[in-house]
Amino acid sequence: MTLLTARGLAKRFGSFTALDGVDLDLNRGERLVICGPSGSGKSTLIRCINRLEEPDAGTIVIDGVPAKDLQALRRRVGMVFQQFNLFPNLTARENIAIAPRKLLGLSRAEADARAEALLDRVQLAGHADKPPAALSGGQQQRVAIARALAMEPVLMLFDEPTSALDPEMIREVLDVMVELGQGGMSMIVVTHEMGFARRAADRIGFMDQGRIVAMAPPQQFFDAPPHPRLVRFLDNILGH
Amino acid sequence: MIFDWVAFFEYFPRLIRAAGVTLQVSLLSLGLACLLAPLLALARLLGPKPLRSMAQGMIEVVRGLPPLVIIAFAYFALPKVGVVLSGFWCGVLALGLVGAVYAAEIIRSAIESLGCGQLEAALALGFARWRAVLEILLPQALRRILPPLTNEFANLIKASSLLSVISVHEISQVGQSLIFETFVVIEILVQMAILYLIIIGSVTILSRRLERGLGA
Ligand SMILES: Nc1ncnc2c1ncn2[C@@H]1O[C@H](COP(=O)(O)OP(=O)(O)OP(=O)(O)O)[C@@H](O)[C@H]1O
Ligand SMILES: [Mg+2]
Numbered sequence: 282m283t284l285l286t287a288r289g290l291a292k293r294f295g296s297f298t299a300l301d302g303v304d305l306d307l308n309r310g311e312r313l314v315i316c317g318p319s320g321s322g323k324s325t326l327i328r329c330i331n332r333l334e335e336p337d338a339g340t341i342v343i344d345g346v347p348a349k350d351l352q353a354l355r356r357r358v359g360m361v362f363q364q365f366n367l368f369p370n371l372t373a374r375e376n377i378a379i380a381p382r383k384l385l386g387l388s389r390a391e392a393d394a395r396a397e398a399l400l401d402r403v404q405l406a407g408h409a410d411k412p413p414a415a416l417s418g419g420q421q422q423r424v425a426i427a428r429a430l431a432m433e434p435v436l437m438l439f440d441e442p443t444s445a446l447d448p449e450m451i452r453e454v455l456d457v458m459v460e461l462g463q464g465g466m467s468m469i470v471v472t473h474e475m476g477f478a479r480r481a482a483d484r485i486g487f488m489d490q491g492r493i494v495a496m497a498p499p500q501q502f503f504d505a506p507p508h509p510r511l512v513r514f515l516d517n518i519l520g521h
Numbered sequence: 522m523i524f525d526w527v528a529f530f531e532y533f534p535r536l537i538r539a540a541g542v543t544l545q546v547s548l549l550s551l552g553l554a555c556l557l558a559p560l561l562a563l564a565r566l567l568g569p570k571p572l573r574s575m576a577q578g579m580i581e582v583v584r585g586l587p588p589l590v591i592i593a594f595a596y597f598a599l600p601k602v603g604v605v606l607s608g609f610w611c612g613v614l615a616l617g618l619v620g621a622v623y624a625a626e627i628i629r630s631a632i633e634s635l636g637c638g639q640l641e642a643a644l645a646l647g648f649a650r651w652r653a654v655l656e657i658l659l660p661q662a663l664r665r666i667l668p669p670l671t672n673e674f675a676n677l678i679k680a681s682s683l684l685s686v687i688s689v690h691e692i693s694q695v696g697q698s699l700i701f702e703t704f705v706v707i708e709i710l711v712q713m714a715i716l717y718l719i720i721i722g723s724v725t726i727l728s729r730r731l732e733r734g735l736g737a
Contacts, residue, residue, distance in 0.1 A: 331645055333641055333644060333645060352647045352648070352649055353647070355644065355645055355646065355647040356646070356647035358645075359645075360642075360645035362638065362641070362642065362645075364638055366638040366639060366641065366642035367642070368639060368642070368643075368657060368661065369661065370660060370661045370664075379656075379657070380646040380647065380648070383648070383652070383656060384646065384647050384648065425642075428642075428646070429645075429646070432646060432647060
């Protein structure tokens, strides 16, 4: 059942403690939303999971295997960034196809077919030949999601995927993510979109000063916030 | 002042031959630079600490010295350690090294200017670091690399005139001795200028073509 087990994750930047002993469990197919104030360590936490940041202490086990081989681990964990980070010299199709082709050994035709299918899935059929610059922010982020899915990951990480988007494009990205979750994908999503959290999350975690200080299913998280700082945070973010 | 057309055509063949030497030295050192530069850049970007420091040290030293000093070193110091090369090959070696170092810095900064977002995206997909740099970042950086690289190669061709001090019979050396032999100054200077412009111009045009090819 358990897909990911993290114990005692710690990370310091100089004298600043960004992660202060985080424990985290994720079940297969579970959708976890993480929120918290700026600088609380949300990005650091999910970047430690695919080891874009090397934790100073702690253990991470994904799918029963301790993360030894970095590349093998990252091939099974997809990541979506706030700034999309698409490769600007490649078309949408190539952005998606390049990793399966070069890393999984798919032929060009196979990889392209996989890319087309994924573009279809994120509602972007017909945009395959466009470079990122010809796509809107929301479209770019959906290509980025498709790019991550192309490696057929067992876990998807999202770091504020809609924070860089104009309001009218947030919805189209969130819809894709909701659908992904409904399809059974295990996901950890750092976001402040509380509507999405309510709609799609199995559990919501609240981070503060490098720790997960509260974790609860949406209903309880919003209606009976289990931590005083969370109450203040929700007041701010929901504009009460 | 009257332009002496007879003198102009009398000495032209010798200068054309010299231009051949300039072209050879330039192309060979350019080739050497193209071979070495990516290796240096990758060593600086990706190498383990000692390799990175070595590459950086080499780059700093070569950039900190006038090319003339490096050429002189190649010509006068290499034989002392048992490496005896003709002036021509010393020139190729020295200019190749100089070109490689400047080109390496151009490549490195172009790759770094892509920002860590591209690199992280590639890493997150499961690319090893060196593959991410070679297969994802470098192709993107190419378009930014080419214009300053062309500049650098033009400089390299101009620097080949320094080889006159180690008696390589390239345009500047031959031009100078012709001037001293004949006291025909302007006509010969004009010929030298024309030949340099033709060589450097062709390189520039070629790289513009390449640039446009990449841009499409
Ligand atoms: N590479 C780094 N070097 C130094 N400090 C860092 C680095 N990365 C993060 N930090 C610091 O660690 C702290 C936690 O950063 P992190 O990015 O995880 O926060 P966050 O919760 O994602 O915040 P935000 O909502 O602003 O994205 C911040 O104070 C940040 O300044
Ligand atoms: Mg963050």
